[in-house]
Amino acid sequence: MSADKFSNPVVRWIDHRLPIFTFMDHELNEYPTPKNLNYFWNFGSLAGISLVIMIVTGIVLAMSYTPHVDYAFQSVERIMRDVNHGWLLRYIHMNGASFFFIVVFIHIFRGLYYGSYKAPRELLWILGVLILLLMMATAFMGYVLPWGQMSFWGATVITNLFSAIPLVGDSIVTLLWGGFSVDNPTLNRFFALHYLMPFLIVGVVILHLVALHRFGSNNPIGIDPSGPQDTVPFHPYYTIKDFFGLSIFLTLFAAAIFFFPNFMGHPDNYIPANPMQTPAHIVPEWYFLPFYAILRAVPDKLGGVVAMFGAIAVLFILPWLDRSPIRSGNFRPIFRIFFWVFVVDCIALGYLGGMPAEGIYVVLSRVATAWYFLHFLAILPLLSVIETPRPLPQSLSKSVLGGNAMAGVASAVKEKVR
Amino acid sequence: MAKIQTLKQGDGSPNKGRRDFIVVASYAMAGIGLASVAWPLIDQMNPAADTLALASIEVDISKIEMGQSITVKWRGKPVFIRHRTETEITSAQSVQLSDLKDPQTDDERVTNPQFLVMLGVCTHLGCVPLGQKSGDVKGEYDGWFCPCHGSHYDSSGRIRKGPAPLNLEIPPYQFASDAVIKIG
Numbered sequence A: 001m002s003a004d005k006f007s008n009p010v011v012r013w014i015d016h017r018l019p020i021f022t023f024m025d026h027e028l029n030e031y032p033t034p035k036n037l038n039y040f041w042n043f044g045s046l047a048g049i050s051l052v053i054m055i056v057t058g059i060v061l062a063m064s065y066t067p068h069v070d071y072a073f074q075s076v077e078r079i080m081r082d083v084n085h086g087w088l089l090r091y092i093h094m095n096g097a098s099f100f101f102i103v104v105f106i107h108i109f110r111g112l113y114y115g116s117y118k119a120p121r122e123l124l125w126i127l128g129v130l131i132l133l134l135m136m137a138t139a140f141m142g143y144v145l146p147w148g149q150m151s152f153w154g155a156t157v158i159t160n161l162f163s164a165i166p167l168v169g170d171s172i173v174t175l176l177w178g179g180f181s182v183d184n185p186t187l188n189r190f191f192a193l194h195y196l197m198p199f200l201i202v203g204v205v206i207l208h209l210v211a212l213h214r215f216g217s218n219n220p221i222g223i224d225p226s227g228p229q230d231t232v233p234f235h236p237y238y239t240i241k242d243f244f245g246l247s248i249f250l251t252l253f254a255a256a257i258f259f260f261p262n263f264m265g266h267p268d269n270y271i272p273a274n275p276m277q278t279p280a281h282i283v284p285e286w287y288f289l290p291f292y293a294i295l296r297a298v299p300d301k302l303g304g305v306v307a308m309f310g311a312i313a314v315l316f317i318l319p320w321l322d323r324s325p326i327r328s329g330n331f332r333p334i335f336r337i338f339f340w341v342f343v344v345d346c347i348a349l350g351y352l353g354g355m356p357a358e359g360i361y362v363v364l365s366r367v368a369t370a371w372y373f374l375h376f377l378a379i380l381p382l383l384s385v386i387e388t389p390r391p392l393p394q395s396l397s398k399s400v401l402g403g404n405a406m407a408g409v410a411s412a413v414k415e416k417v418r
Numbered sequence B: 001m002a003k004i005q006t007l008k009q010g011d012g013s014p015n016k017g018r019r020d021f022i023v024v025a026s027y028a029m030a031g032i033g034l035a036s037v038a039w040p041l042i043d044q045m046n047p048a049a050d051t052l053a054l055a056s057i058e059v060d061i062s063k064i065e066m067g068q069s070i071t072v073k074w075r076g077k078p079v080f081i082r083h084r085t086e087t088e089i090t091s092a093q094s095v096q097l098s099d100l101k102d103p104q105t106d107d108e109r110v111t112n113p114q115f116l117v118m119l120g121v122c123t124h125l126g127c128v129p130l131g132q133k134s135g136d137v138k139g140e141y142d143g144w145f146c147p148c149h150g151s152h153y154d155s156s157g158r159i160r161k162g163p164a165p166l167n168l169e170i171p172p173y174q175f176a177s178d179a180v181i182k183i184g
Helices: A009-017 A020-029 A039-062 A072-081 A086-113 A122-144 A149-164 A169-177 A184-215 A234-259 A286-297 A301-316 A333-353 A360-386 A396-401 A404-417 B002-009 B016-043 B049-053 B086-093
Strands: A032-034 A231-233 B057-060 B069-074 B077-083 B115-119 B144-146 B151-153 B159-161 B173-175 B180-183
Touching (some): A020 A234, A039 A184, A039 B016, A072 A086, A086 A333, A122 A149, A122 A301, A149 A169, A149 A184, A286 A301, A286 A333
Antiparallel strands (some): A032 A231, B057 B180, B077 B115, B151 B159
């Protein structure tokens, strides 16, 4: 691109000194993107937008929230009843957390199926897992802030996980609490950290995007674009597609906010925290249920905690567990079956995490937990060796347009338009 | 790039007008959408329902001796209520309007001349003037004096000297009975 690409002289003056417009043009406008991306590739931008929605509504909620054990619950009720549009802002924030996780989970499974974690995108994937970890910490601390029964007992149970660490466990828990139980100091620091962590997430997201733009998006075929004929400029093709996906996302989001805002929450959290009495069934938010099931499946305190954190940790080393050079699951007949079994396994873990820890549920949780780790530690490494992949197409264009003739037509059309 | 610009500008296309209409309509919709989302985010900073509900108070003034003042809190601000002496009332009523920076007669500022009710907030930059307690500096006009930037108010709370532009504000109030006033 030459220097005269911007007609506005002010833009040109700024861009010469601070090339922000060149940067935006390069990364958001002309950025070459594989032309065969399907709708699963919408979920990255949706996740980014969800993060922005959460930060914006979170900042305005913080203007009316009081992080004190005596006032927190009331201040949230005041937001719901008295603060102008407070109910709307809180319901957006509350359901936003769930929708953010829905979007991110789909985004992750997209990456798992299409092998988006494979070379040269290992760091991109690892940064993504880091974002997931930060999101989980942020969501957990946010759930504590309304200081309802579930807030309090969730905080108690989750912080007690650290007591499983040998020797220093109890000291660590005391440190986290700032006392001898979950109390005002705990609430105060959770509020401070809940406000901080989204901005850490923004930082990691920026690194995630830098890593993404280094080699560009993966695609459903999983082979690299062989040239300009395999890509289209990001704008207007993918901006429009992302906006279309966004409008559907926002429609569903609005439906949840306006018609069933408490569907994904737990009614017990509308009871003020009572340190003297634990609710009969205590469950985490739905997005933690699979991990909660793994925690409970292991009949040993330390073992359960290790397994739960291991379920995330194993994702960090995934690029080196799956050694198959074929990225896309479309060309891996056996992997494809195991992928869907794994999806079912994760959903089963989510279901089991919400059930009481007794009888058949315990047995099923153990089977599902074993399968979770078996998938990553045995099946994927084994498949990389024994599986015979289907033949890959020669180029993205051929897979899109089917055959040489059509590809020729496409490039001819492109030539003519130029 | 050439292709995109062609699409954007629509030159050479027979449907230029229609395409421009769609583009403008889309931007307009997006603008309306953004504005309607922005409004709740801004309006949440306005006073909440419970804050507005605290907007009026009742004060018993029967215990205030002549020459004594009390300060009550209304909407988070001090309200001065002074039971004025005859001397103060006379001097407040005898001032020429031409001597005043913010011309207002004493009658316009009181319901019952014995009781002066006004916001104890200096109209310059919001400090609380001195003059409520017997030992306070009352300024050159025997009323109130703001220590922040030296504004002098008279016994009717009118600005007489200093940087403040206006007289001390009179809040909306009425006598609920002889002994009780309702502010707000």
